[in-house]
Amino acid sequence: MTSDPRIGPVPLPDSRARRVVEQLLEGSGVTLNGSADWDIQVHHPDLFSRVLHQGTLGLGEAYMDGWWECPRIDEMACRLLMHGLGERAHTPSERLMYRLQTGFFNLQSKARAYIVGEAHYDLGNDLFECMLDPTMCYSCGYWKRANSLHQAQLDKLDLVARKLELEPGMRVLDIGCGWGSFAEYAAHHYRAEVTGITISREQAALSRERCQGLPVEILLQDYRDLDGRYDRIVSIGMFEHVGHRNYATYFTTVERLLEADGLFLLHTIGSNNSDITADPWVNKYIFPNGVLPSAMHIARAAEGHLLLEDWQNFGADYDPTLMAWLANIDANWHQIADAYSERIKRMFRYYLSVCAGAFRARDLQLWQLVFSRGRAGRYDAPR
Structure with missing residues (x-):
């Protein structure tokens, strides 16, 4: 009704x-x-x-x-x-149902890896072009010096590149490359050779189009199936889809793929506690099978595989990022209104607004972590 x-x-x-x-x-x-x-x-x-x-x-x-x-x-x-x-x-039945599901099933197994791509990221590139800035970054911007969404996203991409100490010719793996934002940036500005992977067909298609003429390869592939060795590995806004049952596999995979003197940057939303929970509305309508990691989850999964070099929290910056996306939705919806229902618009408005409120209340965090395999020398993280 x-x-x-x-x-x-x-x-x-x-x-x-x-x-x-x-x-x-x-x-x-x-x-x-x-x-x-x-x-x-x-x-x-x-x-x-x-x-x-x-x-x-x-x-x-x-x-x-x-x-x-x-x-x-x-x-x-x-x-x-x-x-x-x-x-x-959250009702008691919600909590019980989710604990039963996560207790008996791996909701983020390889067989289920493409569900979130089909349900959310494949909704339509025109919808996300309406919402995002020209970089097509679908992750938190860096607002330390920025006064616009576009500048905040460019500053975030630059911050990631500087933390990774990118140099020309480096082989870079982008796990969860989205619409090719970082792949394009690293190849264009740092002349790196980038392999990006995504589980979204729509993202892969647009990424390949955006990166034409650059040393970038975009693969429709699960991270667990990767081979090769890379000087740098980056993962921006993808770890939220990995799931607690797969954290150890994820870090084992990164360790296997990373060169001995390499660096790995992980950019992820973080939870203030280690309970394995998911909001049922977000799980149903936005990110099926998504789970937010806690600091303990990440530290335990990385232990024995990688050395933590730096950990930065700029979760407060997700508030203006989400509000800018909401403003874009409101300003540009008329361009796509014939293709999407009013209910979809309300779904996105609710999702962006509630998430902005959660970051404003410091109920959620945004972390950037840099890992190495224990390379010699000092690491100084830029800010």
Whole structure:
């Protein structure tokens, strides 16, 4: 059942479900049918029971269905998370189901590796071109000196290249190359020879087009099937799809592929705790089978394989990155509106807004780590 948001808020029902929701919101600064931009405007009387029964999945789906509105979902999400509602928003059945799944199955096995590519990255290159900047970077920008999304992404690519100490002729492996952002940058600006891999057919096609004439090879391949040796390895925004059952395999693979004096840079979103969980709405609609690593997960998986040289956290920079993507979606959607439904637009608006709020609340982190195989000499990481 859907609701038309144009009809305006509905009178709040006098129900137990509504009272429970109001008690949960008390003290957060978020109210029902209030006047603040971060208040929830209720458009369907069954919203409260839906959220209580289905948790964050019900909340996200209800927004997609037009059951509620909020001008600043990012601010709403930030306030709710800082109020401590993040963990309480997941129902016991959600937690049990995910623990059973991850306990008995490898959700990120080679046989399942292409699911997220087909479900999310293959939605359409035109959609992501509408949302991203000209670099087509679908990862956190570096806003230390930048005042625009495009400059933040260029500064991020430059930061990665400098951390890797790239030199002309180096053989570089890009695990999860996306639409070829770093491959193109490294080949064009540093004359490196880059092999990029992705599990998305749409990404592979556009990457090859963008990197024409450069020493870049783009492969539609799983990281576990790679062979060869590389002077530098980089992975930007891909580790979130690896899964805890495969962390050891991932680092074993990187160790096998990296030259003795090589460097490996890992750029990943990070979790503040080591629980193996996933938000059910994000898992269903955005990144199927995605799992965020904790600092402990990474350190344990890398131990015995690679030497940690540097660890930088600039998670706060994901907030302006996501808000810039949201602004692009709003400004450019008319260009693709005939190809995508209003529900898809609401799905992306909700996803970008909630994630921005989560980074603003410091509920999520963004890490860049540099590893070596224990090469001689000192490593000084640029900032």
